[in-house]
Amino acid sequence: MMHALENIRAAKLPRLAALVAAVAGLGLAGCDDHAGDPKMQIGANPILPAIQQYLMPPMRIAKAVGWGSDETPAATQGLQVHALATGLEHPRSLYVLPNGDVLVVESNGPKAPIYRPKDIITGWVQSFAGAKAKDANRITLLRGTNGDGTPEVRTVFLDHLNSPFGVALIGHELYVANTDGIVRYPYQDGQTSITAAGTKLTDLPGGPIDHHWTKALLASPDGSKLYVGVGSNSNVGENGIGAEYERAAIWEVDVASGAHRIFASGVRNPTGLQWEPETGKLWAIANERDEIGPDLVPDYLTSVRDGGFYGWPYSYYGQHLDPRIMPQRPDLVATAIAPDYALSSHVAPLGVAMYAGTELPANYRGGAFVSEHGSWNRTPLNGYKVVFVPFSAGKPSGPAQDVVTGFLDANNHARGRPVGLAVDRSGGLLIADDVGNAVWRVSSLKPGSAPKPAS
Amino acid sequence: MQQHATITEATFIHDANQRLARRPRGRPIHRMLVSFSVAYFAAALATDLAYWQMPDVMWERFSIWLIAAGLIVAGLATIAYAIDLAGGRRIDRPAWPRMVGYALAVLLALTNAFVHSRDGYTAVVPTGLTLSALVVVVLVLTALVARALTNRHQFGV
Numbered sequence: 025m026m027h028a029l030e031n032i033r034a035a036k037l038p039r040l041a042a043l044v045a046a047v048a049g050l051g052l053a054g055c056d057d058h059a060g061d062p063k064m065q066i067g068a069n070p071i072l073p074a075i076q077q078y079l080m081p082p083m084r085i086a087k088a089v090g091w092g093s094d095e096t097p098a099a100t101q102g103l104q105v106h107a108l109a110t111g112l113e114h115p116r117s118l119y120v121l122p123n124g125d126v127l128v129v130e131s132n133g134p135k136a137p138i139y140r141p142k143d144i145i146t147g148w149v150q151s152f153a154g155a156k157a158k159d160a161n162r163i164t165l166l167r168g169t170n171g172d173g174t175p176e177v178r179t180v181f182l183d184h185l186n187s188p189f190g191v192a193l194i195g196h197e198l199y200v201a202n203t204d205g206i207v208r209y210p211y212q213d214g215q216t217s218i219t220a221a222g223t224k225l226t227d228l229p230g231g232p233i234d235h236h237w238t239k240a241l242l243a244s245p246d247g248s249k250l251y252v253g254v255g256s257n258s259n260v261g262e263n264g265i266g267a268e269y270e271r272a273a274i275w276e277v278d279v280a281s282g283a284h285r286i287f288a289s290g291v292r293n294p295t296g297l298q299w300e301p302e303t304g305k306l307w308a309i310a311n312e313r314d315e316i317g318p319d320l321v322p323d324y325l326t327s328v329r330d331g332g333f334y335g336w337p338y339s340y341y342g343q344h345l346d347p348r349i350m351p352q353r354p355d356l357v358a359t360a361i362a363p364d365y366a367l368s369s370h371v372a373p374l375g376v377a378m379y380a381g382t383e384l385p386a387n388y389r390g391g392a393f394v395s396e397h398g399s400w401n402r403t404p405l406n407g408y409k410v411v412f413v414p415f416s417a418g419k420p421s422g423p424a425q426d427v428v429t430g431f432l433d434a435n436n437h438a439r440g441r442p443v444g445l446a447v448d449r450s451g452g453l454l455i456a457d458d459v460g461n462a463v464w465r466v467s468s469l470k471p472g473s474a475p476k477p478a479s
Numbered sequence: 480m481q482q483h484a485t486i487t488e489a490t491f492i493h494d495a496n497q498r499l500a501r502r503p504r505g506r507p508i509h510r511m512l513v514s515f516s517v518a519y520f521a522a523a524l525a526t527d528l529a530y531w532q533m534p535d536v537m538w539e540r541f542s543i544w545l546i547a548a549g550l551i552v553a554g555l556a557t558i559a560y561a562i563d564l565a566g567g568r569r570i571d572r573p574a575w576p577r578m579v580g581y582a583l584a585v586l587l588a589l590t591n592a593f594v595h596s597r598d599g600y601t602a603v604v605p606t607g608l609t610l611s612a613l614v615v616v617v618l619v620l621t622a623l624v625a626r627a628l629t630n631r632h633q634f635g636v
Contacts (some may be wrong), residue, residue: 262598264535
């Protein structure tokens with residue numbers, strides 16, 4: 025009897041151990057899986073593969089190295105790029121005032137809490153990608169007076185903010201969206217700094233977790249409402265559904281009273297809002313969920329319907345169920361709207377600008393520029409560029425085109441990462457770069473002007 | 480009084496004999512650490528069961544910290560085991576079935592830590608919960624087998 029047991033023990037246990045080791049090894053090796061061509065996931069009907077769940081979710085970051093002295097991003101044919109400002113501290117978003125002054129929001133998120141061992145590792149990995157830069161919490165003003173596109177005036181416009189992101193001017197009132205609330209400041213034309221204390225218009229969902237901290241801001245054309253992009257408090261609800269109260273939503277805030285309602289929900293992280301010039305409809309870019317594969321879920325650009333539900337966290341791209349959320353909500357999923365235009369997976373769109381200017385070639389008019397901050401959990405890397413989505417009759421009308429690239433060097437290290445976009449008064453496209461700590465200006469390559477240096 | 484002295488003497492002799500038979504060089508350090516890791520892994524099964532019944536993230540967070548703590552202590556236990564071996568301290572016999580069983584459980588727990596690091600419900604149900612249960616089953620079986628073999632040694636079966 026004992027001998028039999030000994031035999032079983034001798035034979036089975038090591039074999040089982042070997043099996044477990046093999047399975048574990050398989051799972052880890054499985055990280056380097058086959059990501060499809062991102063082009064298959066651009067446009068109205070992205071191809072969505074089956075969900076993959078990982079033992080070890082792939083992390084593939086681009087190490088932040090910064091720009092060399094003469095390096096700039098590369099612009100597509102007919103365009104050129106030059107630095108409007110360098111030496112900034114983690115510039116995240118841009119806003120152009122009516123007099124042409126450019127506001128650069130230098131900001132970073134609050135410290136992420138550690139709820140699980142994973143959070144320690146994620147924080148450590150992200151520090152290599154330059155995501156843990158100090159939070160300057162200020163807005164810098166740039167003013168170019170002689171029209172050569174290089175600003176002569178650079179002042180601290182507003183200081184001591186709390187992880188600011190969105191800015192909107194209505195009349196002579198400037199609204200700044202901190203991570204935890206919208207603050208109103210009086211603004212006079214030509215002012216280069218604001219010292220007046222602000223008054224709070226409304227609280228926004230902030231800490232203690234504040235997973236997606238950026239609050240995008242857009243004023244309605246009549247100036248009566250502010251639209252606010254409020255990101256989710258988790259990847260897919262893993263901090264509890266209670267932490268998601270009024271998050272993953274686009275708020276409509278009444279400027280007169282500060283009262284708000286949820287304009288649209290189920291948008292995981294709406295990082296940029298714009299009015300489509302032809303139809304006057306609200307459009308948003310959004311960052312979708314992670315850890316279910318290199319090609320899930322595509323980030324997107326979409327028109328936003330009043331009262332619309334866009335799936336998060338229960339479903340993605342319409343009614344594709346996400347098994348990671350329990351209890352499920354089939355009633356909500358049944359109403360989930362599929363977004364209009366996929367940008368492909370994990371590109372992390374963080375800036376959008378509908379183009380109505382005249383500086384750039386005519387084919388850009390009416391379309392949308394989207395900055396793709398770049399992936400951190402996909403091999404090969406995806407994003408790290410500014411693309412253009414052509415529009416016609418108020419809808420995207422073709423594949424996204426690369427407009428500004430070169431943020432990655434030959435070793436896949438990040439010289440910069442594009443974030444906020446804005447169109448300046450003369451029609452140039454401005455790009456905030458939070459790893460290169462610069463603001464780039466894209467303009468038409470004029471005949472006779474010097475060709476841009478190769479980078 | 481007389482009786483008492485005899486008992487003491489007898490106990491002492493018995494104890495001394497047993498120690499002599501098992502190479503008496505102090506208490507092994509690793510044994511306590513192993514007990515701790517086993518307790519952590521067993522507790523993780525309990526919190527996993529709680530999460531399965533009522534998916535509140537609190538239980539899932541308990542589980543992953545318990546598993547992580549169990550793994551850290553298991554790492555320390557391995558170091559202590561090496562020190563015990565080098566120092567000629569007493570190692571529970573038979574040694575290698577215990578070692579293999581424990582190593583298998585720790586390997587499963589390591590896999591489980593990765594599964595529990597997923598986001599949301601599938602961090603636990605069904606794979607995480609299954610692995611937590613398997614870890615406990617392997618540890619219990621190891622203890623039973625080790626005990627059976629120890630008894631056989633002692634009683635000369």
